[in-house]
Amino acid sequence: RPPRPPVKCDGSRCTVSNAYGVWGDRKDCLVSAVLYPETEEELRLAVAQAKQKKQKVKVVSGFSHTIPKLICPGSPPETSVVISTAKYNKNISVDVKNLRVTADSGVGLRDLIDRVEEAGLSLVPSPYWEGVSLGGLISTGSHGSSWWGKGGSVHDHLVGISLVVVAGASEGYAKIIRLESNDPLFNAARVSLGHLAVISKVTFSLEPGFKRSITNIFKNDAELENEFLDHAQRHEFADITWYPSQKTAVFRNDDRVPLNTSGDGINDFLGFQLTPTIASIGIRASEKSMESRKDFKGKCTLAATETGYKKLVGNGLKNNKVLFTGYPVVGRQGKMQTSGSCLHSSEINLLSMCAWDPRIKGLFFYESTAIFPAPKFRDFIVDVKKLRDLQPENFCGLDIYNGFLIRFIKASGAYLGQSEDSVAVDFNYYRAEDALTPRLAQDVWEEVEQMAFFKYRAKPHWAKNRIVAFIGVEEKYPNFGKFLEARKQLDPQGMFSSEISDEVLLGLGFRTKSDGCAMEGQCICSEDRHCNPDKGYLCRPGLVYKEARVCRDSSVSTF
Numbered sequence: 001r002p003p004r005p006p007v008k009c010d011g012s013r014c015t016v017s018n019a020y021g022v023w024g025d026r027k028d029c030l031v032s033a034v035l036y037p038e039t040e041e042e043l044r045l046a047v048a049q050a051k052q053k054k055q056k057v058k059v060v061s062g063f064s065h066t067i068p069k070l071i072c073p074g075s076p077p078e079t080s081v082v083i084s085t086a087k088y089n090k091n092i093s094v095d096v097k098n099l100r101v102t103a104d105s106g107v108g109l110r111d112l113i114d115r116v117e118e119a120g121l122s123l124v125p126s127p128y129w130e131g132v133s134l135g136g137l138i139s140t141g142s143h144g145s146s147w148w149g150k151g152g153s154v155h156d157h158l159v160g161i162s163l164v165v166v167a168g169a170s171e172g173y174a175k176i177i178r179l180e181s182n183d184p185l186f187n188a189a190r191v192s193l194g195h196l197a198v199i200s201k202v203t204f205s206l207e208p209g210f211k212r213s214i215t216n217i218f219k220n221d222a223e224l225e226n227e228f229l230d231h232a233q234r235h236e237f238a239d240i241t242w243y244p245s246q247k248t249a250v251f252r253n254d255d256r257v258p259l260n261t262s263g264d265g266i267n268d269f270l271g272f273q274l275t276p277t278i279a280s281i282g283i284r285a286s287e288k289s290m291e292s293r294k295d296f297k298g299k300c301t302l303a304a305t306e307t308g309y310k311k312l313v314g315n316g317l318k319n320n321k322v323l324f325t326g327y328p329v330v331g332r333q334g335k336m337q338t339s340g341s342c343l344h345s346s347e348i349n350l351l352s353m354c355a356w357d358p359r360i361k362g363l364f365f366y367e368s369t370a371i372f373p374a375p376k377f378r379d380f381i382v383d384v385k386k387l388r389d390l391q392p393e394n395f396c397g398l399d400i401y402n403g404f405l406i407r408f409i410k411a412s413g414a415y416l417g418q419s420e421d422s423v424a425v426d427f428n429y430y431r432a433e434d435a436l437t438p439r440l441a442q443d444v445w446e447e448v449e450q451m452a453f454f455k456y457r458a459k460p461h462w463a464k465n466r467i468v469a470f471i472g473v474e475e476k477y478p479n480f481g482k483f484l485e486a487r488k489q490l491d492p493q494g495m496f497s498s499e500i501s502d503e504v505l506l507g508l509g510f511r512t513k514s515d516g517c518a519m520e521g522q523c524i525c526s527e528d529r530h531c532n533p534d535k536g537y538l539c540r541p542g543l544v545y546k547e548a549r550v551c552r553d554s555s556v557s558t559f
């Protein structure tokens with residue numbers, strides 16, 4: 001079954017959720033209504049109506065694949081409305097001569113890519129997951145991986161954007177403005193987290209169609225900190241997957257090759273494949289039982305099995321669309337850059353879905369993504385290795401997912417983009433059904449999280465992360481003030497802002513620290529009560545990054 005829609009309405013109000021089904025604070029987002037405009041004029045009318053009713057407005061796509069609660073307009077529900085772009089996805093027009101494509105913001109990434117490739121052109125970057133809308137993916141600075149050309153961030157290939165902004169009565173309370181690359185507001189609008197306006201049209205620059213040639217090289221991680229820079233400079237779409245508990249780093253040699261190169265392969269990334277529901281439930285059940293038995297060894301066995309299987313099947317790469325038969329895998333850009341086959345299954349197929357689908361007891365995890373200025377990343381790796389060498393089993397929980405996924409993002413002019421060439425690192429780890437349930441090695445994850453965001457001042461990916469990652473975020477962007485000025489200019493009454501999304505944008509979520517708040521990254525502990533003393537989890541300093549404050553299982557001896 002494909003993912004379910006993120007919005008559920010009963011008579012009087014609607015609940016807006018995300019793809020994982022649970023927000024970081026585990027509280028529902030309630031709104032008075034959700035509107036489904038289908039044309040740009042209907043989009044404008046929806047904004048005008050909300051302005052006249054003095055409502056708070058947020059935009060959600062048909063996918064809602066963002067983790068932080070950016071799409072929640074706040075309380076009380078009666079005064080808020082959500083505009084969904086799920087049905088605003090009709091128009092895609094490819095301009096072959098000028099190597100451009102313009103589309104409605106609700107269009108899904110896969111639909112756009114297929115149309116562009118049909119026309120013999122290619123969109124260079126994209127997130128690795130295709131289950132996103134064009135408006136949504138640029139709004140959070142979503143990216144693939146590249147330090148070449150315009151780089152791996154999609155918003156750096158945007159050359160025009162149309163916004164529905166609030167207006168006075170004389171202009172019908174809402175109007176459409178078109179911004180091109182040289183507009184002063186353009187750098188605010190292209191990564192705007194839904195805080196300035198509703199994006200109605202996006203225009204991307206394209207390139208003549210090309211193919212990709214991918215080879216995964218499995219290496220020992222001993223020299224990782226000395227090798228990542230060279231790897232990114234040598235291969236246009238390079239990334240690295242580091243499995244710290246196994247001391248293995250998988251260097252993805254990934255380059256563009258001409259269209260006439262032989263090969264019709266695809267990238268059907270394993271993690272995004274249609275997964276038999278029983279498999280997802282099975283993995284989740286075994287994780288849960290290992291957690292309850294504090295079975296580190298079991299986690300490491302599962303991790304080794306997972307990574308062994310991934311190596312065997314090329315992590316989902318297929319040479320002939322069906323099977324992985326060996327490297328290199330060569331295929332069309334449109335079939336290699338992004339994937340998400342679990343999206344394309346029939347409603348009646350109840351036996352398989354995306355592994356994290358909240359309708360089944362499948363995978364349930366945190367997703368942290370830290371974006372480092374390139375010069376700082378080396379020291380982060382060295383610190384994580386120190387932490388890993390203290391007790392490698394602590395890192396098996398990570399390797400059950402994707403380990404550390406290391407990707408490359410180029411400096412951007414976008415105010416909320418990266419101001420310098422950067423390295424993004426994703427890591428997923430087990431999340432318990434209940435907020436207060438202690439998790440194996442959670443102190444290690446909290447230390448890695450705090451090391452990244454506070455010791456190395458990495459920026460949190462706007463679409464991922466637990467709320468603690470956003471503490472002090474506004475100080476990390478040199479042009480943050482310019483973004484706030486643009487927000488004041490385009491939305492003086494703060495119609496698109498809310499105290500809930502301000503916790504992300506302005507890192508304001510820390511006024512009160514409640515009992516147990518540190519157990520899910522809702523605060524950084526400063527007292528034991530912020531952890532779970534009844535279960536022996538107490539607030540302690542980090543082992544390598546001493547300034548970190550983490551919830552550690554006091555029943556096990558530290559080193």
Ligand SMILES: Cc1cc2nc3c(=O)[nH]c(=O)nc-3n(C[C@H](O)[C@H](O)[C@H](O)COP(=O)(O)OP(=O)(O)OC[C@H]3O[C@@H](n4cnc5c(N)ncnc54)[C@H](O)[C@@H]3O)c2cc1C
Pocket residue numbers: 019058059060061062063064065066067070071085105106126127128129131132133134135136137138139140141142143144193194195197198199200463
């Ligand atoms: C399985 C998975 C894999 C992922 N892989 C990657 C990856 O490889 N790289 C990466 O960088 N990210 C990745 N992401 C994150 C994803 O790219 C972002 O969450 C993206 O923003 C989701 O797009 P969406 O259409 O679901 O937007 P939503 O989640 O619906 O919205 C995101 C934000 O954009 C705003 N917004 C949406 N549409 C509009 C509009 N038309 N006008 C104004 N504001 C709007 C919303 O208000 C919100 O603030 C992944 C996410 C998942 C779940």
Ligand SMILES: O=C1O[C@H]([C@@H](O)CO)C(O)=C1O
Pocket residue numbers: 128129269271367402405426464
């Ligand atoms: O869930 C996600 O998957 C990708 C990456 O971790 C694997 O492709 C990504 O960036 C996510 O947020």
